[in-house]
Amino acid sequence: MSTETFRFSKSLKNLNALLIIIPMILLFVGVYGGLMQTLFRAGIIQSDPFMGGDYYKGLTIHGVLNAVVFTTFFAVALANALIPFSLKKALNSKMAWTSGILMLVGSVMAGFMMLIGEATVLYTFYPPLKAHPLFYIGLTLLVIGSWVAFASYIPMYLSWRKENPDKKTPLAVVGMLTTFIVWFIATLAVAVEILFMLLPWSLGLVDEINVMLARTLFWMFGHPLVYFWLLPAYVMYYSFMPKLADGKLFSDMAGRLVFMMFVVFSVPVGTHHQYMDPAIGSQWKLLHGVFTFAVALPSLITAFTLAASLEYAGRKRGGKGLFGWITKLPYFDKEKWFFSYLIAGLVIFIFGGISGIVNASYQMNTVVHNTAWIPGHFHLTVAGPVLLAFLGGSMYLIHQFLSKPVKMKGWTLSVPYIYTIGVFIFSWGMMRGGLLGMPRRTNTGASYANPDSVLYQPDWMPYIDISVVGGVIMFIAIVIYIVAFFATVFAKSESTEEEAVITFPISEPLHDEPSTWLRNFKPFIIITAILIILSYTPVIYDVVTSTYGGSLPYSPDSPVPLR
Ligand code: HAS
Numbered sequence: 347m348s349t350e351t352f353r354f355s356k357s358l359k360n361l362n363a364l365l366i367i368i369p370m371i372l373l374f375v376g377v378y379g380g381l382m383q384t385l386f387r388a389g390i391i392q393s394d395p396f397m398g399g400d401y402y403k404g405l406t407i408h409g410v411l412n413a414v415v416f417t418t419f420f421a422v423a424l425a426n427a428l429i430p431f432s433l434k435k436a437l438n439s440k441m442a443w444t445s446g447i448l449m450l451v452g453s454v455m456a457g458f459m460m461l462i463g464e465a466t467v468l469y470t471f472y473p474p475l476k477a478h479p480l481f482y483i484g485l486t487l488l489v490i491g492s493w494v495a496f497a498s499y500i501p502m503y504l505s506w507r508k509e510n511p512d513k514k515t516p517l518a519v520v521g522m523l524t525t526f527i528v529w530f531i532a533t534l535a536v537a538v539e540i541l542f543m544l545l546p547w548s549l550g551l552v553d554e555i556n557v558m559l560a561r562t563l564f565w566m567f568g569h570p571l572v573y574f575w576l577l578p579a580y581v582m583y584y585s586f587m588p589k590l591a592d593g594k595l596f597s598d599m600a601g602r603l604v605f606m607m608f609v610v611f612s613v614p615v616g617t618h619h620q621y622m623d624p625a626i627g628s629q630w631k632l633l634h635g636v637f638t639f640a641v642a643l644p645s646l647i648t649a650f651t652l653a654a655s656l657e658y659a660g661r662k663r664g665g666k667g668l669f670g671w672i673t674k675l676p677y678f679d680k681e682k683w684f685f686s687y688l689i690a691g692l693v694i695f696i697f698g699g700i701s702g703i704v705n706a707s708y709q710m711n712t713v714v715h716n717t718a719w720i721p722g723h724f725h726l727t728v729a730g731p732v733l734l735a736f737l738g739g740s741m742y743l744i745h746q747f748l749s750k751p752v753k754m755k756g757w758t759l760s761v762p763y764i765y766t767i768g769v770f771i772f773s774w775g776m777m778r779g780g781l782l783g784m785p786r787r788t789n790t791g792a793s794y795a796n797p798d799s800v801l802y803q804p805d806w807m808p809y810i811d812i813s814v815v816g817g818v819i820m821f822i823a824i825v826i827y828i829v830a831f832f833a834t835v836f837a838k839s840e841s842t843e844e845e846a847v848i849t850f851p852i853s854e855p856l857h858d859e860p861s862t863w864l865r866n867f868k869p870f871i872i873i874t875a876i877l878i879i880l881s882y883t884p885v886i887y888d889v890v891t892s893t894y895g896g897s898l899p900y901s902p903d904s905p906v907p908l909r
Pocket residue numbers: 470572573575576618619638639641642645646648649650652653656672689692693695696698699700701702703705706707711714715716720723724727728732
């Protein structure tokens with residue numbers, strides 16, 4: 347462990363602890379919603395016994411709380427801790443609190459609307475499904491809160507740069523800043539969608555909405571959103587994992603290049619979610635498809651760099667022969683429990699990545715689009731590597747900020763492995779069923795899994811049941827984690843100080859290349875802007891010129907418009 351430490355005031359310590367604890371409670375509500383999804387799909391339940399409501403309400407709660415709220419809070423909490431620690435500069439307390447309060451108020455508003463059934467619009471909130479205005483306002487506050495956090499990091503970074511003109515920016519800071527650059531650019535599109543389209547329509551100021559334009563703006567945001575989830579996990583893989591394995595990061599330059607490539611390629615690819623949509627020319631879909639393969643490159647570089655870093659660590663720990671190093675890594679070392687969250691996620695991501703490349707290929711996409719294959723894919727990405735890295739990171743941060751010992755270490759260590767078994771079973775069931783045509787986002791239990799229904803599909807049943815088994819195992823892993831997390835929160839503090847003194851396991855590079863050309867963010871942001879203009883101008887033009895009129899609002903429960 348690094349001996350470097352950084353001191354946070356009592357107020358910032360409390361804020362950061364809240365930013366980790368509150369979303370953990372919301373995550374649990376969301377994960378419970380996930381369990382309910384598998385049971386709904388299999389026809390085991392028809393209504394949620396605790397929260398009431400049907401499949402679609404539960405799916406909205408599951409998606410929004412887990413994929414949008416928990417992830418945004420964690421990214422801010424990690425940046426709030428890692429940037430000051432790495433630059434040795436204090437966070438601006440006023441801005442940090444403003445951001446935390448905005449995010450909290452926004453999440454509570456959106457969460458409440460979903461809970462009372464006024465926002466059953468799923469996490470993509472595609473019109474013509476309509477939510478209560480407070481749902482959209484809540485999400486807007488969550489995003490603005492995260493922007494305030496980002497705005498507070500910029501002066502810290504610039505003043506550090508001024509004071510240290512010859513030093514390389516710490517890799518962890520490069521990673522966290524790229525995370526928020528991608529986020530900021532992406533959220534501009536959803537801000538336009540919400541402020542100029544969804545909100546006026548939901549308030550009744552306009553009657554109709556252009557569904558295709560709203561979907562296009564959503565995916566302009568929605569694809570980079572997945573890299574906003576992935577990048578904090580990559581920061582932990584690059585910065586912490588080699589050190590946790592007693593090794594070094596194989597190449598510092600590879601890490602920097604990867605983060606810059608995500609800035610450039612994360613945004614101009616969103617149309618791969620709309621390959622099957624009308625109104626967009628196929629030549630522009632091809633262009634986005636090519637960029638989608640480009641955005642897989644930084645992950646392929648990551649696979650190589652991390653494997654090389656792990657090999658170095660395994661050999662240092664006595665591994666011999668071609669693969670002997672693999673067996674020497676600290677998978678079951680209780681003191682290195684954090685390593686298990688990172689390595690399990692990486693192994694899952696091999697399959698998440700492969701399925702992503704399948705999705706990106708136009709012809710293959712025609713087979714899997716809107717089938718259960720897609721949730722299979724994203725449980726091997728956002729609900730695999732990202733979730734596990736964020737759970738490990740949350741446990742680490744809370745233990746550091748509250749100076750509490752991690753409790754139930756054996757159980758804590760076992761969570762990622764139990765979860766991995768669950769997610770592989772779950773995703774295999776979903777993907778196999780998807781290849782047989784099993785749809786996603788459908789209350790299967792109410793129709794296809796019901797032997798009395800004309801829609802009954804006996805071929806899908808084994809795969810629906812396999813998904814239930816996987817879903818239950820995933821849920822059990824998260825319950826164990828939540829118990830260990832709160833046992834840690836309520837443990838006796840190891841420090842008498844009111845402030846928090848925190849440290850991180852920062853890896854040293856094995857090859858520390860100068861990489862001067864990667865020091866400045868500006869050229870990469872300029873290239874990004876050019877690519878976005880080139881790739882999205884024709885898409886938006888096509889959508890605007892080939893659609894006319896709009897749609898009245900609907901809810902999933904009713905075949906007639908709401909007004
Ligand atoms: Fe995706 C749909 C394509 C990555 C999330 N994706 C989704 C959706 C979500 C999502 C949520 O092209 C559903 C959206 C919805 O609701 O409709 N995705 C890709 C591609 C990648 C990709 C090409 N996706 C992600 C990540 C996500 C995510 C990351 C979340 C965090 N995805 C698509 C497409 C669709 C899509 C289409 C639309 C489908 C449709 O029709 O609707 C790539 O970025 C993947 C690159 C990854 C790799 C893997 C690298 C492997 C690594 C592990 C190395 C392991 C080591 C361990 C070293 C190339 C880094 C060694 C082990 C030892 C033991 C030593």
